[in-house]
Amino acid sequence: RHMLEAFAAQTRSNRISLLEQEFIKSFGKLARKDDLLVTACINPETYAVTLIDHNGHAIDKKKLSAGEKQIYAIAMLEALGRTSGRNLPIIIDTPLGRLDSRHRENLVKNYFPSASHEVLILSTDTEVDEDFYQELSTDISHAFEVEYNPHTGCSSYKEGYFWRQQKLALN
16 A cells, blocks of 8 residues: 555656646747746645746746736646646637737747647637638638627527628628
């Protein structure tokens, strides 16, 4: 029993170490250049994550902006997925709303195309503009607009993406 407990503890330690490494890769891919020196330390007992800055000081996650928290969460989810070794589908709601232009561009170029074999992005009409849509176009299989009708209290969908659908209707 002691040997199995030691094996479990070593396996957990190895997985946590791998998760920390995968987080650093993911965060570095999504963050701005000035944020790249952030690392993560995961407590093996509580699984609490502490972010560490380039000076070795803990970063208070409560003081992160909404966009920084979103980049942190996406990087951690990507790291968890890669560490699990499973190909999991990703569904992300309004992914760009709280991000500045540099973080948006990093997400569109470096995350969405390779996040998983199946990625569902639920966006508003102002998040994914024509340039971002064009950037993602080779990886998009379907696009739909969900429209809520306040008179009926129901939503319906149409194939196409907001502005793209309007252009198609005009042609």
